[in-house]
Amino acid sequence: MLGNNGKIDGFSGINPIESKEELIKIYPAKVARKRAKHITVYDREEGDPPEIEANVRTVPGIITQRGCSYAGCKGVVLGPTRDIVNITHGPIGCGFYSWLTRRNQTRPPSDESENFITYAFSTDMQEKEIIFGGEKKLKQAIQEAYDIFHPKAISIFATCPVGLIGDDIHAVAREMKEKLGINVFAFSCEGYKGVSQSAGHHIANNQLFKHVIGLKNEKNDAKYKINLLGEYNIGGDAFEIERVLEKCGIELVATFSGNSTYEGFANSHVADLNTVMCHRSINYVAEMMEKKYGIPWTKVNFIGAESSAKSLRKIAAYFDNAELKAKVEKVIEEEMKEVEKVRAEVKAKCEGKTAMLFVGGSRAHHYQDLFTEIGMTTVAAGYEFGHRDDYEGRRVLPTIKVDADSRNIEELEVSADEKLYSPRKTEAEIEKMKSKGIDFKEYEGLMSDMAKNSLVIDDISHYETEKLLEIYKPDIFCAGIKEKYAIQKMGIPCKQLHSYDYGGPYAGFKGAINFYKDIDQMVNTKIWKEIKAPWETEPQLSARYGSE
Amino acid sequence: MLLRHTPKEIAHREALNINPAKTCQPIGAMYAAFGLHGCLPHSHGSQGCCAYHRSALSRHYKEPIMAATSSFTEGSSVFGGQANLVESIQNIFSIYNPTVIAVHTTCLSETIGDDIPQIISKAKADGKIPNGKFVIHANTPSYSGSHVYGFANMVNGMVQYFSETTQNRKNQINIIPGWVEPGDMREIKRIALEMGIQTILFPDTSGVLDAPQTGKHVFYPKGGVRVDDLKTSGDSIATIALGDTASSPAAKTLDTKNKVPCHIMGLPIGLKATDRFVNALRTIAGVNVPESISDERGMLLDMITDMHSYFYGKKVALFGDPDQLVGLTEFLVTLDMKPIHIVTGTPSKTFEKDIQDILGPDTKANIHLSDTFMLHQLIKNEPVDLLFGNTYGKYIARDEDIPFIRYGFPILDRIGHSYFPTVGYRGGMRLIEQILGALLDRKERDSSEEKFELVL
Structure with missing residues (x-):
């Protein structure tokens, strides 16, 4: 039976409530009680999504997908920017592990242009600095980076011990900024802050907002100017979105932060609309820019051909220009020709298959659209570091309790900029647009798109992952590198939705085609049928060697 | 150029590590x-x-x-x-x-x-x-x-x-293999077994991190040293610790705690280091080296003598961990190649001396405790014919157009390193295959049409 979104209700008669019990049965009682709140069965006929526990501490000892605040700040948000020298202040490991591992592609305008993405900079803190303080070494490191590279900006990222020993990285930044005459700013993104990468996103947003956005004020005469927020150019996603926007005649002022530059950030306040891809990692910047500069924000999704088309139409509707709308329709029509062709071929082979997505803070939602397009159903999904609003929608924001772990992440007080505040639309205009179906400051959340009786699991543990696979035997599981090989050992293909298994782009129209093909290849390969050797499946021969 | 900002001029740095040759x-x-x-x-x-x-x-x-x-x-x-x-x-x-x-x-x-x-x-x-x-x-x-x-x-x-000491010495030798790959550990065990020697090898990641695809995720695969076996390490007749940096602390503890005499030696990479390893096994266990092992040695030597002219005089840069670099440098010298830039990020008191001893007192080389940014600068100042290092080396290799062999940790973009050993005589044979392949691929790529031949 087809439910909403054409998804299938009920999954081969598996009872999701029983599945949930099975997932937590092994846990000690206290842990089981905690984990139960992170696992929900959503029956859409019962109205609003149920409350899910999210953005709280992971139980110690549980094998989790989650990383840390530093990873969210340095790795995710600032990592893709090519012309800032990002110095990790701490022992060598953190800088090493975040060196080129996130596949942030970038396209400098020329062979001489700045591109520091291939470099890892670290103060390589030693025991001496742990004992006597590391500020001196940090200053020296900044000076050395400046002397060798002469960048336009240097940023500093704190690792765990920095906060503990009390290094004042912000004071160092101020001092060196003055001394060198370039922008130097710091992020207190120690790994123990918050409960996951999410805290690091927030810290990154705050500091970009305080120290970079609005510093430049270059007039931009383009008619339709937008920023793209929360798109990190994994596998070239941002390149594809840039291509499509350019074709439509929409000017992209800045992307936060795929294929981005320092100056792009600095001048991003001249855009007339902020479009938000990954709500979790970047909504803070969108909110703050609206308050300070009067730029409205709206949620978009360029993952999935239909979603891309929908997002383009939304942008065109915002600017409300007939010519732009016509152009967008023409582009969609052109692009969809090839998409439809491949989609039909792949759908014929994938229809009815099932997927699970446990990744990130938006991808577990966005990628469901691509699976739906080729007839596959998402039977379970969840985020690694999402918050309740990413699951249940922003309507629950006022009811979210801020616990001790989140309270220590700074909330900036933002007010309208005396000079630069200029509301792009009047309240009446916004209301009128809303009545036409254009939403602002809205995100419906992952649950709104889940099929009836599907499971939504927050911060899934490795044990739960294996149990889910045993119970549902999905055709594909989407997660990250840490999960991939255990899942594949169970005979189920695992698609990495952080690194795309080194493929991509998957965004936009060309990206959708790439994704259809890659999923087809993964769910239809016959190699999994070779797991049993012939002698494990065939009966023992009766004749003996040499017995003739 | 992906490392376009790396200047040829080497400026002294005290505080900033750039593109590390180590992790934590x-x-x-x-x-x-x-x-x-x-x-x-x-x-x-x-x-x-x-x-x-x-x-x-x-x-x-x-x-x-x-x-x-x-x-x-x-x-x-x-x-x-x-x-x-x-x-x-x-x-x-x-x-x-x-x-x-x-x-x-x-x-x-x-x-x-x-x-x-x-x-x-x-x-x-x-x-x-x-x-x-x-x-x-x-x-x-x-x-x-x-x-x-x-x-x-x-x-x-x-x-x-x-480790425990009982009254009964066991006729077995502890081998601490150092930070090598599962395939290397498997090879070290095979060599000892071939010589008829009972060993406790630990840690042993073979059978753990090269587990077969069976359709089941075995949480604790069948490999790895058993706790009961590890307990008996205190009763072994000796410990062979391969690689000073990675293996000597445990070997010394066994010596002081359980009175198991330790022999600290280099990783058995290449001909001479493997000779020393096999010889140590032979003398400590009191066995003869079987013909099968001598044959393996002979095969490696045969490969070297057959292809020696391709190796002779080629300049090499390498980065990685001290134990591996010492072994690899010695092997390259055995092949009459010239290691000229050798960089590690791992502090070691003996590293510089060990390398210099292999090269000989009259041979100059850049031996540094530093990072790969420095290595890249050294290469810009004196180019090389071949680069050895972990996957991060590919950026240097691409910018400088140098044949590159992935060696060390981590190798993120190729397979094989965990399965096929580079230790022992057979490991030496694999290294030679890799070196020759890299050098000849380059020679073929660079040859003019008239100089391009069936055999170059």
Whole structure:
């Protein structure tokens, strides 16, 4: 039976409530009680999504997908920017592990242009600095980076011990900024802050907002100017979105932060609309820019051909220009020709298959659209570091309790900029647009798109992952590198939705085609049928060697 | 040029590490722990450490890397991580049921000064450690040494917790293989077995991090040294520690704790180092070297003599860990190649001297404790014909257009390193195949049409 979104209700008669019990049965009682709140069965006929526990501490000892605040700040948000020298202040490991591992592609305008993405900079803190303080070494490191590279900006990222020993990285930044005459700013993104990468996103947003956005004020005469927020150019996603926007005649002022530059950030306040891809990692910047500069924000999704088309139409509707709308329709029509062709071929082979997505803070939602397009159903999904609003929608924001772990992440007080505040639309205009179906400051959340009786699991543990696979035997599981090989050992293909298994782009129209093909290849390969050797499946021969 | 900002001029740096040739201690401890059968590594610190180490090891091995974390929050950083670790121990035994939990520290738990043995005692006193199960630990402060030290410290921890002395000496030899690949450990065991020698090799990641595809995820694969076997290491007649940096602490502990005499030697990379290893096995065990091993040696030597002219005089740059670099340098010199830039990020008191001894007093080379930014600058100043290093070396190789052989840790973008050994005579044969392949591919690419021949 087809439910909403054409998804299938009920999954081969598996009872999701029983599945949930099975997932937590092994846990000690206290842990089981905690984990139960992170696992929900959503029956859409019962109205609003149920409350899910999210953005709280992971139980110690549980094998989790989650990383840390530093990873969210340095790795995710600032990592893709090519012309800032990002110095990790701490022992060598953190800088090493975040060196080129996130596949942030970038396209400098020329062979001489700045591109520091291939470099890892670290103060390589030693025991001496742990004992006597590391500020001196940090200053020296900044000076050395400046002397060798002469960048336009240097940023500093704190690792765990920095906060503990009390290094004042912000004071160092101020001092060196003055001394060198370039922008130097710091992020207190120690790994123990918050409960996951999410805290690091927030810290990154705050500091970009305080120290970079609005510093430049270059007039931009383009008619339709937008920023793209929360798109990190994994596998070239941002390149594809840039291509499509350019074709439509929409000017992209800045992307936060795929294929981005320092100056792009600095001048991003001249855009007339902020479009938000990954709500979790970047909504803070969108909110703050609206308050300070009067730029409205709206949620978009360029993952999935239909979603891309929908997002383009939304942008065109915002600017409300007939010519732009016509152009967008023409582009969609052109692009969809090839998409439809491949989609039909792949759908014929994938229809009815099932997927699970446990990744990130938006991808577990966005990628469901691509699976739906080729007839596959998402039977379970969840985020690694999402918050309740990413699951249940922003309507629950006022009811979210801020616990001790989140309270220590700074909330900036933002007010309208005396000079630069200029509301792009009047309240009446916004209301009128809303009545036409254009939403602002809205995100419906992952649950709104889940099929009836599907499971939504927050911060899934490795044990739960294996149990889910045993119970549902999905055709594909989407997660990250840490999960991939255990899942594949169970005979189920695992698609990495952080690194795309080194493929991509998957965004936009060309990206959708790439994704259809890659999923087809993964769910239809016959190699999994070779797991049993012939002698494990065939009966023992009766004749003996040499017995003739 | 992807490393376009690297200048030829070398400026003195005191504080800034650029493109490191090392990483931090805990990942080495995690890797070593996989060499213990039924062991779940546990990272006592923030979640990010565990996530990063698991990711790096997953990329390198393309295998499940199961490890847990104490998931520190700001609160635990202020009040200490005892509650988190005790809770972790209880949860891990309930949910994942390992035989051993191998705890390693991080810069966070080291900076706040968590006393791990005391916390383990508390967990034991509180009944959180079931009978027949073990929790061991190693201190692995990320702000000293490198990943190799973390490996060495965890191997040392295995000895400290498990080795026992009884009245009965066992006719067996301990081999501590150093930070080498599962395939290397398998090869070292094979050589000893071929010589008829009983060994306890630890850690032993063969059969763990090269597990077969069976359609089942076996949480604790069949490989790895058994705790019961490890206990008997205190009764062995000797310990052979391969690689000074990675293996000597554990070997020395066995010597002082259990009076097992230790022989610290280099990794058996290439002809001469393997000769010394085989000879040590022979003399310590009092056996003859079987013809099969002599034949393997002869095959390696045959390959070298057949293709010697291709190697002669070629300049080589290499970066990685001291134990590997010493072995590799010696082998390159055996082939009459010229290692001219040798860089490690791992501090070692003997590294420079060891390398210089191999090169001889009259040979000049750049031997540095530094980073790969420095190595790249050295190459710009004196170009080379071949580069050895981990995957990060590919950026230097591309910019400078140098044939490149992936060697060391981590190798993120190729397979084979975990399966096919580079130690022993057979490992030497594989290295030669790789070197010759890289040099000849380049020669063929660069040859003009008239000089391009069936055999170059």
